[in-house]
Amino acid sequence: MNKITDRSKGSALSMSDLDERVTQLGHEGMPNRDLWPGIEQAINPRDEVKESWFTARLPRFVPASIAMTALSITTTAAVLIILNFIPRQTEQPQNTVYQYEMENAIRALERSYQSETQQMLVRYQSRPALTDNWQQQLQDLHEARQTVISAMLESPENMQFIRMLKNIHQQELMIIERSHERELDSI
Amino acid sequence: MISEALYREEAALILACQQGDQRAFKVLYDKYLARTYSLVRRLAADEGEAEEITQEVFIRLWRKIGDFNGESQFSTWLHRLASTVALNHIRKRKSWWRRLVSDFVTTDGEYSDSVATSSVVTNTAAHASGQPVEARELEDLDSLICKLPEQARLVFVLFAVEGYRHGEIAKLLGIALGSSKAQYFRARKLLAEGLNEQNN
Numbered sequence: 001m002n003k004i005t006d007r008s009k010g011s012a013l014s015m016s017d018l019d020e021r022v023t024q025l026g027h028e029g030m031p032n033r034d035l036w037p038g039i040e041q042a043i044n045p046r047d048e049v050k051e052s053w054f055t056a057r058l059p060r061f062v063p064a065s066i067a068m069t070a071l072s073i074t075t076t077a078a079v080l081i082i083l084n085f086i087p088r089q090t091e092q093p094q095n096t097v098y099q100y101e102m103e104n105a106i107r108a109l110e111r112s113y114q115s116e117t118q119q120m121l122v123r124y125q126s127r128p129a130l131t132d133n134w135q136q137q138l139q140d141l142h143e144a145r146q147t148v149i150s151a152m153l154e155s156p157e158n159m160q161f162i163r164m165l166k167n168i169h170q171q172e173l174m175i176i177e178r179s180h181e182r183e184l185d186s187i
Numbered sequence: 188m189i190s191e192a193l194y195r196e197e198a199a200l201i202l203a204c205q206q207g208d209q210r211a212f213k214v215l216y217d218k219y220l221a222r223t224y225s226l227v228r229r230l231a232a233d234e235g236e237a238e239e240i241t242q243e244v245f246i247r248l249w250r251k252i253g254d255f256n257g258e259s260q261f262s263t264w265l266h267r268l269a270s271t272v273a274l275n276h277i278r279k280r281k282s283w284w285r286r287l288v289s290d291f292v293t294t295d296g297e298y299s300d301s302v303a304t305s306s307v308v309t310n311t312a313a314h315a316s317g318q319p320v321e322a323r324e325l326e327d328l329d330s331l332i333c334k335l336p337e338q339a340r341l342v343f344v345l346f347a348v349e350g351y352r353h354g355e356i357a358k359l360l361g362i363a364l365g366s367s368k369a370q371y372f373r374a375r376k377l378l379a380e381g382l383n384e385q386n387n
Contacts (some may be wrong), residue, residue, distance in 0.1 A: 029225040043249040
Protein backbone atom coordinates (compact mmCIF):
# COMPACT_ATOMS: atom_id res chain seq x y z
CA MET A 1 0.00 0.00 0.00
CA ASN A 2 1.27 3.43 -0.88
CA LYS A 3 1.96 5.10 2.46
CA ILE A 4 2.31 8.85 2.53
CA THR A 5 4.54 9.14 5.50
CA ASP A 6 6.60 7.08 7.87
CA ARG A 7 5.81 9.06 10.98
CA SER A 8 6.12 6.92 14.04
CA LYS A 9 3.12 8.22 15.95
CA GLY A 10 -0.29 7.03 14.87
CA SER A 11 -0.96 5.21 11.64
CA ALA A 12 0.06 6.87 8.40
CA LEU A 13 -2.73 7.55 5.96
CA SER A 14 -2.54 5.74 2.65
CA MET A 15 -3.66 7.30 -0.62
CA SER A 16 -6.43 4.74 -0.86
CA ASP A 17 -7.62 5.79 2.63
CA LEU A 18 -7.68 9.37 1.43
CA ASP A 19 -9.57 8.45 -1.73
CA GLU A 20 -12.09 6.53 0.34
CA ARG A 21 -12.67 9.49 2.64
CA VAL A 22 -13.12 11.78 -0.34
CA THR A 23 -15.89 9.57 -1.69
CA GLN A 24 -17.65 9.89 1.68
CA LEU A 25 -17.61 13.68 1.72
CA GLY A 26 -21.08 15.11 2.05
CA HIS A 27 -22.83 17.15 -0.59
CA GLU A 28 -25.51 18.51 1.68
CA GLY A 29 -23.99 21.63 3.20
CA MET A 30 -26.40 24.47 3.88
CA PRO A 31 -25.73 28.22 3.88
CA ASN A 32 -25.93 30.12 7.16
CA ARG A 33 -28.54 32.54 5.86
CA ASP A 34 -31.66 32.32 3.77
CA LEU A 35 -30.60 32.98 0.19
CA TRP A 36 -34.06 32.86 -1.34
CA PRO A 37 -35.22 36.47 -0.64
CA GLY A 38 -32.26 37.85 -2.59
CA ILE A 39 -32.87 35.45 -5.47
CA GLU A 40 -36.58 36.19 -5.50
CA GLN A 41 -35.92 39.91 -5.63
CA ALA A 42 -33.48 39.50 -8.51
CA ILE A 43 -35.76 37.32 -10.62
CA ASN A 44 -38.88 39.35 -10.01
CA PRO A 45 -39.53 41.47 -13.11
CA ARG A 46 -41.03 44.28 -11.01
CA ASP A 47 -37.65 44.88 -9.44
CA GLU A 48 -35.94 45.42 -12.78
CA VAL A 49 -37.59 48.82 -12.80
CA LYS A 50 -36.01 49.62 -9.45
CA GLU A 51 -32.61 48.45 -10.61
CA SER A 52 -32.63 50.79 -13.57
CA TRP A 53 -33.90 53.79 -11.60
CA PHE A 54 -30.61 55.66 -11.76
CA THR A 55 -29.95 55.16 -15.46
CA ALA A 56 -33.60 55.59 -16.43
CA ARG A 57 -33.62 59.09 -14.99
CA LEU A 58 -30.44 60.23 -16.66
CA PRO A 59 -31.05 62.60 -19.53
CA ARG A 60 -30.13 60.90 -22.80
CA PHE A 61 -27.46 63.43 -23.66
CA VAL A 62 -25.44 62.75 -20.48
CA PRO A 63 -22.40 60.67 -21.47
CA ALA A 64 -21.77 57.50 -19.46
CA SER A 65 -18.48 58.95 -18.28
CA ILE A 66 -20.23 61.79 -16.51
CA ALA A 67 -22.76 59.42 -15.00
CA MET A 68 -20.02 57.17 -13.67
CA THR A 69 -18.00 60.08 -12.35
CA ALA A 70 -21.09 61.47 -10.66
CA LEU A 71 -21.63 58.05 -9.10
CA SER A 72 -18.05 58.10 -7.93
CA ILE A 73 -18.46 61.50 -6.29
CA THR A 74 -21.65 60.32 -4.64
CA THR A 75 -19.76 57.36 -3.20
CA THR A 76 -17.08 59.67 -1.83
CA ALA A 77 -19.68 61.94 -0.30
CA ALA A 78 -21.36 58.94 1.32
CA VAL A 79 -18.06 57.82 2.82
CA LEU A 80 -17.39 61.28 4.24
CA ILE A 81 -20.88 61.50 5.72
CA ILE A 82 -20.53 58.08 7.32
CA LEU A 83 -17.17 59.07 8.80
CA ASN A 84 -18.72 62.14 10.38
CA PHE A 85 -21.23 59.98 12.22
CA ILE A 86 -18.89 57.29 13.53
CA PRO A 87 -19.06 57.37 17.32
CA ARG A 88 -15.77 58.00 19.11
CA GLN A 89 -14.56 55.16 21.33
CA THR A 90 -13.29 56.43 24.66
CA GLU A 91 -12.71 53.13 26.44
CA GLN A 92 -9.64 52.13 24.45
CA PRO A 93 -7.33 55.17 24.15
CA GLN A 94 -4.74 53.49 21.89
CA ASN A 95 -7.37 52.21 19.46
CA THR A 96 -9.10 55.58 19.53
CA VAL A 97 -5.94 57.32 18.42
CA TYR A 98 -5.51 54.88 15.54
CA GLN A 99 -9.19 55.17 14.68
CA TYR A 100 -9.03 58.96 14.70
CA GLU A 101 -5.93 59.05 12.53
CA MET A 102 -7.31 56.54 10.08
CA GLU A 103 -10.59 58.42 9.73
CA ASN A 104 -8.66 61.61 9.08
CA ALA A 105 -6.56 59.83 6.47
CA ILE A 106 -9.67 58.48 4.75
CA ARG A 107 -11.27 61.94 4.76
CA ALA A 108 -8.17 63.58 3.30
CA LEU A 109 -7.69 60.92 0.64
CA GLU A 110 -11.34 60.91 -0.39
CA ARG A 111 -11.47 64.72 -0.57
CA SER A 112 -8.38 64.82 -2.72
CA TYR A 113 -9.81 62.10 -4.95
CA GLN A 114 -13.11 63.95 -5.19
CA SER A 115 -11.35 67.16 -6.18
CA GLU A 116 -9.35 65.43 -8.92
CA THR A 117 -12.45 63.64 -10.20
CA GLN A 118 -14.34 66.93 -10.40
CA GLN A 119 -11.55 68.46 -12.44
CA MET A 120 -11.75 65.53 -14.82
CA LEU A 121 -15.51 65.86 -14.99
CA VAL A 122 -15.10 69.41 -16.27
CA ARG A 123 -12.31 68.43 -18.63
CA TYR A 124 -14.09 65.49 -20.25
CA GLN A 125 -17.71 66.59 -20.00
CA SER A 126 -18.26 66.76 -23.74
CA ARG A 127 -16.18 63.75 -24.73
CA PRO A 128 -17.62 60.26 -24.76
CA ALA A 129 -15.30 57.38 -23.91
CA LEU A 130 -14.06 55.05 -26.62
CA THR A 131 -13.34 51.87 -24.68
CA ASP A 132 -16.09 49.35 -24.05
CA ASN A 133 -15.38 47.96 -20.62
CA TRP A 134 -14.07 50.90 -18.69
CA GLN A 135 -17.31 51.39 -16.75
CA GLN A 136 -17.09 47.79 -15.57
CA GLN A 137 -13.50 48.33 -14.52
CA LEU A 138 -14.53 51.44 -12.64
CA GLN A 139 -17.39 49.58 -11.00
CA ASP A 140 -14.98 46.86 -9.84
CA LEU A 141 -12.74 49.54 -8.40
CA HIS A 142 -15.68 51.17 -6.60
CA GLU A 143 -16.37 47.84 -4.91
CA ALA A 144 -12.72 47.43 -4.06
CA ARG A 145 -12.63 50.93 -2.62
CA GLN A 146 -15.56 50.21 -0.33
CA THR A 147 -13.94 46.98 0.81
CA VAL A 148 -10.66 48.69 1.60
CA ILE A 149 -12.36 51.56 3.46
CA SER A 150 -14.27 49.05 5.57
CA ALA A 151 -11.01 47.25 6.30
CA MET A 152 -9.37 50.57 7.24
CA LEU A 153 -12.09 51.30 9.75
CA GLU A 154 -11.91 47.81 11.19
CA SER A 155 -8.12 47.74 11.43
CA PRO A 156 -7.09 51.38 11.88
CA GLU A 157 -3.59 50.38 12.99
CA ASN A 158 -2.79 48.82 9.61
CA MET A 159 -1.17 51.60 7.60
CA GLN A 160 -0.88 49.46 4.47
CA PHE A 161 -4.55 50.11 3.78
CA ILE A 162 -3.76 53.79 3.21
CA ARG A 163 -1.45 52.84 0.38
CA MET A 164 -4.08 50.51 -0.97
CA LEU A 165 -6.74 53.24 -0.99
CA LYS A 166 -4.33 55.63 -2.73
CA ASN A 167 -3.60 52.92 -5.26
CA ILE A 168 -7.32 52.47 -5.96
CA HIS A 169 -7.86 56.21 -6.38
CA GLN A 170 -4.97 56.40 -8.82
CA GLN A 171 -6.32 53.48 -10.81
CA GLU A 172 -9.82 54.97 -10.96
CA LEU A 173 -8.49 58.29 -12.20
CA MET A 174 -6.19 56.55 -14.65
CA ILE A 175 -9.06 54.54 -16.14
CA ILE A 176 -11.19 57.67 -16.65
CA GLU A 177 -8.25 59.56 -18.06
CA ARG A 178 -7.04 56.86 -20.42
CA SER A 179 -10.46 56.14 -21.82
CA HIS A 180 -10.82 59.81 -22.76
CA GLU A 181 -7.28 60.86 -23.56
CA ARG A 182 -7.17 58.50 -26.53
CA GLU A 183 -9.89 60.52 -28.13
CA LEU A 184 -8.07 63.75 -27.39
CA ASP A 185 -5.05 62.33 -29.21
CA SER A 186 -7.13 61.42 -32.21
CA ILE A 187 -8.70 64.87 -32.56
CA MET B 188 -30.13 6.54 -11.37
CA ILE B 189 -33.26 8.58 -10.80
CA SER B 190 -36.64 6.91 -10.74
CA GLU B 191 -39.20 7.40 -13.49
CA ALA B 192 -41.63 9.11 -11.12
CA LEU B 193 -38.96 11.51 -9.88
CA TYR B 194 -37.88 12.22 -13.42
CA ARG B 195 -41.46 13.04 -14.42
CA GLU B 196 -41.87 15.26 -11.39
CA GLU B 197 -38.63 17.08 -12.13
CA ALA B 198 -39.42 17.42 -15.81
CA ALA B 199 -42.76 19.01 -14.88
CA LEU B 200 -41.03 21.41 -12.51
CA ILE B 201 -38.50 22.43 -15.14
CA LEU B 202 -41.22 22.94 -17.71
CA ALA B 203 -43.15 25.12 -15.26
CA CYS B 204 -40.00 27.17 -14.60
CA GLN B 205 -39.44 27.57 -18.31
CA GLN B 206 -42.94 29.02 -18.48
CA GLY B 207 -42.12 31.55 -15.76
CA ASP B 208 -43.58 29.81 -12.69
CA GLN B 209 -41.64 31.13 -9.72
CA ARG B 210 -43.29 28.75 -7.25
CA ALA B 211 -41.98 25.82 -9.26
CA PHE B 212 -38.58 27.48 -9.27
CA LYS B 213 -38.65 27.71 -5.47
CA VAL B 214 -39.27 23.95 -5.31
CA LEU B 215 -36.34 23.38 -7.65
CA TYR B 216 -34.22 25.74 -5.54
CA ASP B 217 -35.06 23.86 -2.33
CA LYS B 218 -34.23 20.60 -4.01
CA TYR B 219 -30.80 21.63 -5.33
CA LEU B 220 -29.68 24.24 -2.81
CA ALA B 221 -27.59 21.96 -0.60
CA ARG B 222 -25.88 20.20 -3.48
CA THR B 223 -25.10 23.47 -5.24
CA TYR B 224 -23.93 25.23 -2.09
CA SER B 225 -21.62 22.33 -1.19
CA LEU B 226 -19.93 22.48 -4.57
CA VAL B 227 -19.60 26.26 -4.52
CA ARG B 228 -18.35 26.38 -0.93
CA ARG B 229 -15.55 23.96 -1.68
CA LEU B 230 -14.56 25.86 -4.80
CA ALA B 231 -14.67 29.30 -3.15
CA ALA B 232 -13.30 28.13 0.20
CA ASP B 233 -15.25 30.89 1.91
CA GLU B 234 -18.75 30.59 3.32
CA GLY B 235 -19.84 34.18 2.78
CA GLU B 236 -18.59 34.22 -0.77
CA ALA B 237 -20.15 30.82 -1.40
CA GLU B 238 -23.52 32.22 -0.36
CA GLU B 239 -23.21 35.10 -2.81
CA ILE B 240 -22.13 32.78 -5.62
CA THR B 241 -24.97 30.36 -4.86
CA GLN B 242 -27.44 33.21 -5.20
CA GLU B 243 -25.87 34.15 -8.49
CA VAL B 244 -26.10 30.53 -9.68
CA PHE B 245 -29.84 30.39 -9.07
CA ILE B 246 -30.43 33.82 -10.62
CA ARG B 247 -28.55 32.65 -13.71
CA LEU B 248 -30.48 29.38 -13.61
CA TRP B 249 -33.77 31.27 -13.72
CA ARG B 250 -32.59 33.27 -16.72
CA LYS B 251 -31.09 30.31 -18.57
CA ILE B 252 -33.47 27.50 -17.73
CA GLY B 253 -35.15 28.01 -21.09
CA ASP B 254 -31.92 26.73 -22.66
CA PHE B 255 -32.17 23.37 -20.90
CA ASN B 256 -33.27 20.88 -23.53
CA GLY B 257 -33.21 17.64 -21.54
CA GLU B 258 -30.28 16.12 -23.42
CA SER B 259 -28.38 15.68 -20.17
CA GLN B 260 -29.67 15.19 -16.64
CA PHE B 261 -30.81 18.45 -15.10
CA SER B 262 -28.54 17.93 -12.10
CA THR B 263 -25.51 17.59 -14.40
CA TRP B 264 -26.51 20.71 -16.32
CA LEU B 265 -27.03 22.73 -13.14
CA HIS B 266 -23.78 21.41 -11.77
CA ARG B 267 -21.92 22.65 -14.83
CA LEU B 268 -23.63 26.04 -14.56
CA ALA B 269 -22.70 26.31 -10.87
CA SER B 270 -19.07 25.40 -11.56
CA THR B 271 -18.83 27.96 -14.34
CA VAL B 272 -20.40 30.75 -12.27
CA ALA B 273 -18.17 29.94 -9.30
CA LEU B 274 -14.99 29.81 -11.37
CA ASN B 275 -15.85 33.08 -13.12
CA HIS B 276 -16.48 34.70 -9.76
CA ILE B 277 -13.19 33.44 -8.36
CA ARG B 278 -11.34 34.58 -11.50
CA LYS B 279 -12.93 38.03 -11.36
CA ARG B 280 -12.20 38.44 -7.66
CA LYS B 281 -8.61 37.50 -8.32
CA SER B 282 -8.21 39.85 -11.25
CA TRP B 283 -9.39 43.05 -9.58
CA TRP B 284 -7.69 42.22 -6.33
CA ARG B 285 -4.43 41.47 -8.13
CA ARG B 286 -4.67 44.58 -10.22
CA LEU B 287 -5.11 46.73 -7.13
CA VAL B 288 -2.82 45.25 -4.63
CA SER B 289 -0.21 43.53 -6.73
CA ASP B 290 2.49 45.24 -4.72
CA PHE B 291 1.01 43.98 -1.48
CA VAL B 292 0.61 40.33 -2.44
CA THR B 293 3.78 38.35 -2.31
CA THR B 294 2.85 34.83 -3.27
CA ASP B 295 0.35 34.74 -6.11
CA GLY B 296 -2.49 34.96 -3.59
CA GLU B 297 -2.01 31.35 -2.63
CA TYR B 298 -1.14 29.63 0.57
CA SER B 299 2.25 28.05 0.99
CA ASP B 300 2.74 24.36 0.32
CA SER B 301 1.39 23.34 3.67
CA VAL B 302 -2.20 22.90 4.66
CA ALA B 303 -1.61 22.07 8.28
CA THR B 304 -3.01 25.40 9.42
CA SER B 305 -5.41 26.83 11.94
CA SER B 306 -8.37 24.86 10.64
CA VAL B 307 -6.66 21.72 11.79
CA VAL B 308 -6.19 23.18 15.22
CA THR B 309 -9.83 24.21 15.26
CA ASN B 310 -10.97 20.80 14.24
CA THR B 311 -8.66 19.11 16.68
CA ALA B 312 -10.89 20.53 19.37
CA ALA B 313 -13.63 18.31 18.01
CA HIS B 314 -11.52 15.27 18.86
CA ALA B 315 -12.35 15.74 22.49
CA SER B 316 -15.96 16.59 21.91
CA GLY B 317 -17.12 13.01 21.52
CA GLN B 318 -18.17 13.31 17.89
CA PRO B 319 -18.15 10.08 15.87
CA VAL B 320 -14.68 9.52 14.43
CA GLU B 321 -15.91 9.17 10.85
CA ALA B 322 -17.80 12.47 10.84
CA ARG B 323 -14.95 14.26 12.54
CA GLU B 324 -12.43 12.99 10.01
CA LEU B 325 -14.59 14.09 7.13
CA GLU B 326 -14.97 17.55 8.65
CA ASP B 327 -11.20 17.74 8.97
CA LEU B 328 -10.78 16.70 5.37
CA ASP B 329 -13.25 19.34 4.21
CA SER B 330 -11.40 22.02 6.19
CA LEU B 331 -8.11 20.95 4.69
CA ILE B 332 -9.54 21.06 1.18
CA CYS B 333 -10.55 24.67 1.78
CA LYS B 334 -7.00 25.48 2.84
CA LEU B 335 -5.39 24.07 -0.28
CA PRO B 336 -3.70 26.49 -2.71
CA GLU B 337 -6.37 27.79 -5.05
CA GLN B 338 -5.48 25.99 -8.26
CA ALA B 339 -4.90 22.70 -6.46
CA ARG B 340 -8.18 23.10 -4.61
CA LEU B 341 -10.22 23.80 -7.73
CA VAL B 342 -8.75 20.83 -9.56
CA PHE B 343 -9.14 18.51 -6.59
CA VAL B 344 -12.75 19.48 -5.91
CA LEU B 345 -13.74 19.17 -9.55
CA PHE B 346 -11.88 15.90 -10.17
CA ALA B 347 -12.01 13.96 -6.93
CA VAL B 348 -15.18 15.26 -5.32
CA GLU B 349 -17.32 16.17 -8.32
CA GLY B 350 -16.15 13.61 -10.87
CA TYR B 351 -15.02 15.88 -13.70
CA ARG B 352 -12.36 14.61 -16.10
CA HIS B 353 -8.99 16.31 -16.32
CA GLY B 354 -9.76 17.36 -19.90
CA GLU B 355 -12.92 19.14 -18.78
CA ILE B 356 -11.15 20.76 -15.84
CA ALA B 357 -8.30 21.96 -18.04
CA LYS B 358 -10.83 23.59 -20.33
CA LEU B 359 -12.82 25.14 -17.48
CA LEU B 360 -9.75 26.56 -15.77
CA GLY B 361 -7.86 27.46 -18.93
CA ILE B 362 -4.85 25.33 -18.03
CA ALA B 363 -2.99 22.46 -19.70
CA LEU B 364 -4.18 18.90 -19.18
CA GLY B 365 -0.85 18.05 -17.55
CA SER B 366 -1.21 20.97 -15.16
CA SER B 367 -4.60 19.70 -14.05
CA LYS B 368 -3.12 16.29 -13.26
CA ALA B 369 -0.11 17.83 -11.54
CA GLN B 370 -2.34 20.04 -9.38
CA TYR B 371 -4.46 17.05 -8.46
CA PHE B 372 -1.45 15.05 -7.26
CA ARG B 373 -0.16 18.11 -5.42
CA ALA B 374 -3.51 18.48 -3.66
CA ARG B 375 -3.61 14.80 -2.74
CA LYS B 376 -0.15 14.93 -1.28
CA LEU B 377 -0.92 18.06 0.73
CA LEU B 378 -4.16 16.60 2.05
CA ALA B 379 -2.56 13.35 3.08
CA GLU B 380 0.24 15.23 4.82
CA GLY B 381 -2.24 17.50 6.55
CA LEU B 382 -4.32 14.59 7.79
CA ASN B 383 -1.26 12.68 8.95
CA GLU B 384 0.01 15.73 10.79
CA GLN B 385 -3.33 16.01 12.47
CA ASN B 386 -3.27 12.40 13.61
CA ASN B 387 0.12 12.78 15.25
